[in-house]
Amino acid sequence: MPIPGELDAESVHRFQTAMDDDLNTAAGLAVLFELAKSLKRESNLRSYQGSSELADRQLQQKSQTLTYLAQVFGLDIQPASIPKPDIDVSWIESLLQQRQQARQEKRYTESDRIRHELQAAGITVIDQPDGSTFWHR
Numbered sequence: 001m002p003i004p005g006e007l008d009a010e011s012v013h014r015f016q017t018a019m020d021d022d023l024n025t026a027a028g029l030a031v032l033f034e035l036a037k038s039l040k041r042e043s044n045l046r047s048y049q050g051s052s053e054l055a056d057r058q059l060q061q062k063s064q065t066l067t068y069l070a071q072v073f074g075l076d077i078q079p080a081s082i083p084k085p086d087i088d089v090s091w092i093e094s095l096l097q098q099r100q101q102a103r104q105e106k107r108y109t110e111s112d113r114i115r116h117e118l119q120a121a122g123i124t125v126i127d128q129p130d131g132s133t134f135w136h137r
Contacts, residue, residue, distance in 0.1 A: 008058075008065040011035055015069050028072070035066040046136060092123055096133055099125075 011031055018027030039062055042054050054062070070077045099114040115125050118135070126134040 006061060006064050007068060008035070008061045011062070011065050012069070015072075019072070025073070028069075032066060032070055032073075035062055035069075038062055039066065092118065092121075092135060096125070096135065100133065 011034070015028050015031040018024045018031060021027065038054075039059070042052060042059055042062075046052050052059075067077045095114050095118060099111050102108070102110040102114065118125055122137050123135050124137075126136075128134065
């Protein structure tokens with residue numbers, strides 16, 4: 001059982017209020033759906049835009065809260081956490097610099113090759129409209 005400080009207090013309160021209101025399971029499930037939606041949105045922001053709305057601690061709290069509250073309905077939610085091997089950030093940065101140089105020189109085949117090499121290593125490259133590039137595992 002998580003320590004109460006590890007849970008999102010506002011979501012827990014809303015869930016408890018709903019369940020205390022004549023066992024309003026629809027409202028309780030709505031809290032779970034809101035948590036799941038928030039987590040999915042954050043995942044998409046981090047994956048595709050290289051940004052985030054939530055701090056890592058908030059993200060962890062929401063995830064633990066969803067898992068904890070889902071147990072009330074007998075749902076066993078397993079967070080999607082796959083162990084990620086250590087990566088050599090300097091290697092990634094070096095390849096990204098080579099890729100940027102290739103793009104500036106309009107050597108798009110080389111740029112694509114580097115992107116595919118990074119993808120094979122589990123790295124997603126995100127090019128922004130302003131010319132900057134983000135990456136994540």
